[in-house]
Amino acid sequence: MIGRVLPLVRRPGSSAPRVDAQAMLATLTVPVVLLDAENRFRFANQAGEQFLGISVSQLLGHGIGELLPMDNPLFALLAQVRASEQVVVDHDLSLESPRLSKHGVSVSAAPMPDEPGSVLLSFQDASAARTLGQQIAARGAARSVSGMAAMLAHEIKNPLSGIRGAAQLLEGTVGEADRELAELIRDEADRIRALIERMEMFGERPIDRRAVNIHRVLDHVRRIAGNGFAASVRITESYDPSLPPVWGNRDQLIQVFLNLVKNAAEAVVEAGVPAPEIMLSTSYQHGVRVAVPGSSSRLDLPLLVVVRDNGPGIPDDIRNNIFDPFVTTRATGTGLGLPLVAKLVGDHGGLIEVNSRPGRTEFRVHLPVVPDDSADGPG
Numbered sequence: 001m002i003g004r005v006l007p008l009v010r011r012p013g014s015s016a017p018r019v020d021a022q023a024m025l026a027t028l029t030v031p032v033v034l035l036d037a038e039n040r041f042r043f044a045n046q047a048g049e050q051f052l053g054i055s056v057s058q059l060l061g062h063g064i065g066e067l068l069p070m071d072n073p074l075f076a077l078l079a080q081v082r083a084s085e086q087v088v089v090d091h092d093l094s095l096e097s098p099r100l101s102k103h104g105v106s107v108s109a110a111p112m113p114d115e116p117g118s119v120l121l122s123f124q125d126a127s128a129a130r131t132l133g134q135q136i137a138a139r140g141a142a143r144s145v146s147g148m149a150a151m152l153a154h155e156i157k158n159p160l161s162g163i164r165g166a167a168q169l170l171e172g173t174v175g176e177a178d179r180e181l182a183e184l185i186r187d188e189a190d191r192i193r194a195l196i197e198r199m200e201m202f203g204e205r206p207i208d209r210r211a212v213n214i215h216r217v218l219d220h221v222r223r224i225a226g227n228g229f230a231a232s233v234r235i236t237e238s239y240d241p242s243l244p245p246v247w248g249n250r251d252q253l254i255q256v257f258l259n260l261v262k263n264a265a266e267a268v269v270e271a272g273v274p275a276p277e278i279m280l281s282t283s284y285q286h287g288v289r290v291a292v293p294g295s296s297s298r299l300d301l302p303l304l305v306v307v308r309d310n311g312p313g314i315p316d317d318i319r320n321n322i323f324d325p326f327v328t329t330r331a332t333g334t335g336l337g338l339p340l341v342a343k344l345v346g347d348h349g350g351l352i353e354v355n356s357r358p359g360r361t362e363f364r365v366h367l368p369v370v371p372d373d374s375a376d377g378p379g
Contacts, residue, residue, distance in 0.1 A: 002300035020378060032120065034120050035121065043056075056221070076197055081109045081111055082117060238281040242284070243282055244370060260363050278309045282305050303368070
């Protein structure tokens with residue numbers, strides 16, 4: 001259902017040159033686009049480019065119908081604006097197509113008095129704030145995992161070491177058939193210990209942060225992946241070379257992106273994708289600030305790193321809980337990799353979100369840059 005109609009306020013005698021209006025719109029951090037009477041793009045500011053994921057040069061002259069199916073509610077909103085010649089606001093829209101995936105979007109559409117049929121659209125994407133709220137809840141669950149891990153470490157590690165040691169002693173004193181059983185006991189003890197150690201990583205520990213060159217981190221991750229688990233996968237890069245350093249911990253950032261690339265590689269390989277590919281990209285988003293749910297504080301997160309793959313996508317039934325502990329799509333997975341990634345990103349004051357559909361899954365990591373009062377050089 002289309003949202004409420006607001007009166008369009010017109011100032012008598014005011015006729016600012018269009019180029020000046022576009023210059024002002026270009027400075028806004030809110031995504032803004034201008035459509036002509038045929039729904040072709042006439043203008044988009046930088047935030048609009050980032051929102052749609054397409055450059056202005058590619059948008060101009062093309063219709064919004066090339067991005068969205070004609071039954072999308074946005075077209076009904078455009079028709080109402082033109083019929084009423086008033087501003088119309090609609091909330092919680094989904095802009096979904098093979099080229100675009102945005103949910104929970106608020107759209108404000110305004111007619112252009114000097115250009116009959118033209119409509120100015122501005123978008124407010126609530127998905128980032130919603131994702132942050134989910135991750136705060138997930139971090140609470142992670143703390144529960146941490147408490148459980150501490151208990152398990154205390155109650156299980158010592159007897160587990162005794163079991164492993166006894167199995168190792170038995171290996172040298174029993175026959176061939178029993179030796180296999182002893183090896184099985186030792187291997188399972190090692191697996192349980194490794195699982196406990198992974199859970200211990202959820203503990204609340206202060207991180208040592210300094211200026212980190214994110215491209216060096218990604219290059220390191222790519223070398224590890226290319227020489228190991230992603231040897232059969234094409235890894236491409238699209239970097240903004242002018243990015244400032246991240247304010248973070250190099251080792252933990254390596255762990256974050258190594259986990260994301262490993263998950264992407266496993267997704268494309270296990271699905272048998274004919275031309276498996278992972279893309280790593282970085283960009284700077286001017287003026288990106290995220291409100292923390294339930295708080296008056298806001299996060300400045302201008303640096304964006306994207307890990308994209310062309311795998312089968314994340315099933316709908318678990319997509320909204322993919323960062324919760326023990327949620328996994330793999331039969332042999334523990335469901336701790338992505339929760340740990342979300343925790344480490346959160347420890348950096350950052351945000352991670354996922355967009356997924358068959359053939360394209362993106363993990364988008366928003367990170368803070370080095371504060372002005374830091375004197376550390378890039379790592």
